[in-house]
Amino acid sequence: MNHLFNSVIKGSGLEAAVGSLPGRVFGWAVTFFAVCVAWIYFRAESLEAANNVLAGFLGMNGFHMPPHLNALLGLPVKYASLTPAGSTLFSDPAQWTSLVQAFCFSLLGLVVAFAQTKERGGQRARLVGVALVIGFVIQAVFFGTASEEFIYFQF
Amino acid sequence: MKPILSVIAASLLGLVLYFGLFGVVIDKPLSVGIFDRVYSQKRAYGQALDKPKIVLAAGSSGFYSDRCETIAEESGIPCVNLSIALALGRETILQQVKQVAEPGDIVLLPWEYRLYFLNAEDMRARISYPYIVRHEKSFLKGLGVRRSLDALFYFDLDYLFAALLETENYVGGKRHGFDKEGRMTLQGDYRGHTAEVAAKYREKVETAGSSAAETRRIAEMVEPPAGLMEFIKWANANDITVYGLLSPSVDSGELSPEALDKMRAWFGMAEKGGFLEFKGNLQYPYTCFFDSREHLQEECQIQHSRVIGKGLVEQLRSNSQPED
Known part of the structure; x- marks a missing residue:
């Protein structure tokens, strides 16, 4: 390429x-x-x-817009309809929080990986990144299945 | 060497931040914090009662279907209802009892059938872990190392976002059902779930079947539910009497006789206590139920509790009579 x-x-x-x-x-x-x-x-x-x-x-194969975004933009139905595969990508708020979560992790990961270590500020940014994500990383790697959505009315 | 030490120090600081954030600062006031508020109220009432007292503890069936107010009237013994939600698990429920029960007290455990066979692994996906880490840290040591770590590392970013959202809603005035003013008696029973209110759940209750079918799972159990025998031993060692009894179920289903035998045998091991038996096995028509097949509506809750109160009095009377 x-x-x-x-x-x-x-x-x-x-x-x-x-x-x-x-x-x-x-x-x-x-x-x-x-x-x-x-x-x-x-x-x-x-x-x-x-x-x-x-x-x-x-x-x-077409697009599937989140319902609230589609309502906001007022797009024609053909752009908002389901794809042939019946995808519901990002139609659920939980999927949006997962996206934000993935974005935060990626951003912090980039800081940790590429901060200019020869500069004092870069080294500090890297350590702050480690301090902020370490708990979540351990959680995701070793205990990832522990956290599930609490179903309010099933008790 | 210094860069490695810096990373180790940053990691340790990160763990302190993580545990501090979820153990002290962040809460889900609508779905986790609510249990702390309600338990605190119930415990405070129970701890202020004269001895001997009755301490009733189960999941939400105990909250909706049993009425300590009525049991106290029938038995003449003060009573506190520590039941809230099955999802908190046996350990958390029994830990609450341990904080309130004193020598001479009587503990009633009208557990939902699921509470017998759901194990800790089933419960870890629910709310017991965030509740314990945020509000009952002293329970952690009873969980052992592996499960304590599971509980401490329960929290992901989704949880953080959801907690922030719930906090915003809570501050904005949103409340969960039983967290509203006037929904509980002084004794900690749910009230106001009248037949009139129950009408909107009628179809759901009618089609839900009977929880009696779940007793088949109890019949298959080889060992007693984890923690039950230890609790009975602890209670008896502290001069506390423990009675097991059935939770109410819809009369369209039949209880497994083998399951009943097992429950009798487990509670029968108590030196002080046993298994309270009632005519008809506390089964009622579905019209007696509120919003689920385990929650009685208020009129039936009172009738049901009257039966339990009388049964308990008879049992205590027969205990006090010298054997021939």
């Missing part, structure tokens, strides 16, 4: 733009997308299954 990208850019006069911050962010996005697509083919049981997943990945 990298070699293909460089060969296209070389001599096109876009070298300076690619080296700029927006160009680098675009490059990261392209790389991330390429890795995700590669994972689909790497993990799928068959080529057909991978193609199906990729089609859904690109929105070719």
Whole structure:
């Protein structure tokens, strides 16, 4: 992907733009997308299954918007309807909290992994990250099945 | 070496923050804190009563279906109802009794049938762990190392978000059913669940069947429920009498005779106490039930408690008569 990208850019006069911050962010996005697509083919049981997943990945099976977001945006039904697979992705508030949880963990993980350790501030940020997540990480790894939703009216 | 020590120090600080946050600061006032508020009220009443007293403890069936107010009237012995929710588990329920019962007292355990066969693993998914960690830390030592760690590391980020949401709702005035003013008698019984209110749950109760079917699971049990024998031993050693009795069930289902034999045998091991038997096995038509097949509506709660009060008096009278 990298070699293909460089060969296209070389001599096109876009070298300076690619080296700029927006160009680098675009490059990261392209790389991330390429890795995700590669994972689909790497993990799928068959080529057909991978193609199906990729089609859904690109929105070719339709979208399923969270009901409250759909109501807010007033989108036409075809964009809000269920996909053929009957997906209810993020229609449940609990799934949103899981998403926020995953985002928080990812963010703190990035801080811990990539903070510039040669700088005092970076080292401190890394230690703060460890202090904030260690309890949750131990919980998730060793005791993850312990916490389940309490059903209010079943006592 | 120094960076490693810094990471270890940060990890230890992180654990202190985690346990401090969930053990002291964060609470779910609507679904966990409510039990602390209600238990505190009940315990305070029970601890202030004259001795001897009756201490009744079960899950929500004991809360809705048994009325200490009536049992005290019938027996002439003051009574406190420590029942709240089955989901808290046997250990938490019995720990509450231990905090209130004193020498000379009588403990009544009209446990739901599920309470006999649900084990600690079933309960860990419920509310006993967050309740213990937040409000009853002294119970942790009784859980052993493995289960204490399970309890201490119960909390994930979902729990944190839910707790913040509940706190916001609670501060905004939201209350759970029995946390409202006037829903409990002084003795800790649920009240106000009249036949009129029960009408809206009629269909649900009618289609729920009878909890009597659950006694088949008790019949299959090889050992007594974990913790029961230890509790009876503790009680008897402290001159406290323990009686087991059936929880009310819909009369459309038949109780397993083998299960009844087992319950008689387990409670029969008590040097002081036993198993209280009642005509008809405390089974009633479904119209007597409130919002579930284990919760009697108020009129039947009072009648049922009258029967229990009388039965207890007869039992105590026969205990005091010298054997021929």
